Amino acid sequence: MASLSIDNVCKTYNNGTDVLKGIDIAIDDGQFLILVGPSGCGKSTLLNMIAGLDDISSGDIRIGERRVNDLSPKDRDIAMVFQSYALYPSMSVRQNISFGLEIRKQPKAEIDATVNRVAEMLQITHLLDRKPSQLSGGQRQRVAMGRALARNPSIFLFDEPLSNLDAKLRVEMRTEIKLMHQRLKSTIVYVTHDQIEAMTLGDRIAVMKDGIVQQFGSPQDIYDNPANLFVAGFIGSPSMNFIPATVVESGGQLGVKVCDDHGCVVLPLPHDKAKLAQWVGKDVIFGIRPEQITDARTAHREGLPQMDCHVKVIEPTGPDTLIFVTLNDTKVCCRAHPTEAKRPGDAMQLVFDVSKAVLFDPKTEMRIA
Structure with a gap:
């Protein structure tokens, strides 16, 4: 060879x-x-x-x-x-x-x-x-x-x-x-x-x-x-979710604000604060994979940010169920345990694991964090 x-x-x-x-x-x-x-x-x-x-x-x-x-x-x-x-x-x-x-x-x-x-x-x-x-x-x-x-x-x-x-x-x-x-x-x-x-x-x-x-x-x-x-x-199936958002400062920590028709939550960002300081108040694209938005049972971690979201569509796949919600006027795909998935039209509490979330510049489309 x-x-x-x-x-x-x-x-x-x-x-x-x-x-x-x-x-x-x-x-x-x-x-x-x-x-x-x-x-x-x-x-x-x-x-x-x-x-x-x-x-x-x-x-x-x-x-x-x-x-x-x-x-x-x-x-x-x-x-x-x-x-x-x-x-x-x-x-x-x-x-x-x-x-x-x-x-x-x-x-x-x-x-x-x-x-x-x-x-x-x-x-x-x-x-x-x-x-x-x-x-x-x-x-x-x-x-x-x-x-x-x-x-x-x-x-x-x-x-x-x-x-x-x-x-x-x-x-x-x-x-x-x-x-x-x-x-x-x-x-x-x-x-x-x-x-x-x-x-x-x-x-x-x-x-x-x-x-x-x-x-x-x-x-x-x-x-x-x-x-x-x-x-x-x-790369990834289903592909990564891209949510338009604004970087905000809350309680001394930087995060992105996401909303659906039930309300809003600020998701803390795991990235270096100094690196993101120039982006406070600016628009970014928040990238998070479907498996990082899930139900509390599947998340296996305590203390993660949570949000009640309005379920639009569900797609059972067998081992898990894909749940589609709308965040910041964008369709977002989530993965949940089949027994935890709610029916379309119901509210469901979703957990966000932001440890591997990424941010992109909406103009250049390059990763910024």
């Missing part, structure tokens, strides 16, 4: 369109990198540039110690798994997996051993003699993964491999991919628009928008400490 370094990489098309605007990412040997973002953010273009399928306008890409800008795809020692599976329909599963090894003229005994090892790992041994048309979507994706695994490359590249699968199968295949990574300790670059895949699979996440990496870090750090409004809203 190998490390990957992407240094100030840009991509500009002939018509002057800037697709990638100075991408800087580095991961160590054996790490799992997720490129995540909405359609058109440039993540697949970047993956194609790592693979050698698209030219680099400027900057450098290194796999291990090798600068690969000018190397053809076959010389980069990479293996790619596509969204469309890209299997040869006339070949059996066994032939699909072994084809690349045969092109490299490996000994037949070695090829057979590799195919059997990969098939056992992915639990597709019983499918080796079938054609792709006889397989389900999940089985085809396993074969596509098996073909990549047989190569034993320096880096695996996955281009939205699960987007064609139904929801249940996506969850199962996520687990398969994670288990594969844990077994092989392989270096993986994985493109997705699904933030749940990003959170569950990656060691490192690069959140992209408009050809720029908005934030790069571990899944938990990005979840807890988003750099701006876009990252905070994109």
Whole structure:
């Protein structure tokens, strides 16, 4: 396996369109990198540039110690798994997996051993003699993964491999991919628009928008400490609540005032008072995740600020219930224990855990605290 370094990489098309605007990412040997973002953010273009399928306008890409800008795809020692599976329909599963090894003229005994090892790992041994048309979507994706695994490359590249699968199968295949990574300790670059895949699979996440990496870090750090409004809203399901508010001083402590039609409460801010002093009396966007607004039973902590809120809508999910209320004229999502959730139209006492709340500048959309 190998490390990957992407240094100030840009991509500009002939018509002057800037697709990638100075991408800087580095991961160590054996790490799992997720490129995540909405359609058109440039993540697949970047993956194609790592693979050698698209030219680099400027900057450098290194796999291990090798600068690969000018190397053809076959010389980069990479293996790619596509969204469309890209299997040869006339070949059996066994032939699909072994084809690349045969092109490299490996000994037949070695090829057979590799195919059997990969098939056992992915639990597709019983499918080796079938054609792709006889397989389900999940089985085809396993074969596509098996073909990549047989190569034993320096880096695996996955281009939205699960987007064609139904929801249940996506969850199962996520687990398969994670288990594969844990077994092989392989270096993986994985493109997705699904933030749940990003959170569950990656060691490192690069959140992209408009050809720029908005934030790069571990899944938990990005979840807890988003750099701006876009990252905070994109990572997390349901996404973070953004409540327009004003910073106020109350009892020697800074807080934000939130109101619904039952009344108002000042939520104390956990941030450094000196850092926020310049924002007193100014408008901010108060960011708080749904699980941080809940019922007293679920909160498991004493002394948290509370507020009676008018329940608008509830959405039971099984393990918890999503409750929607209106605070500062903004729809706000909360998580509560199913037995504690009130009915629409009723008042419900909600508890606010502000220990991980964040503030954003409404003009720049950057995080201020």
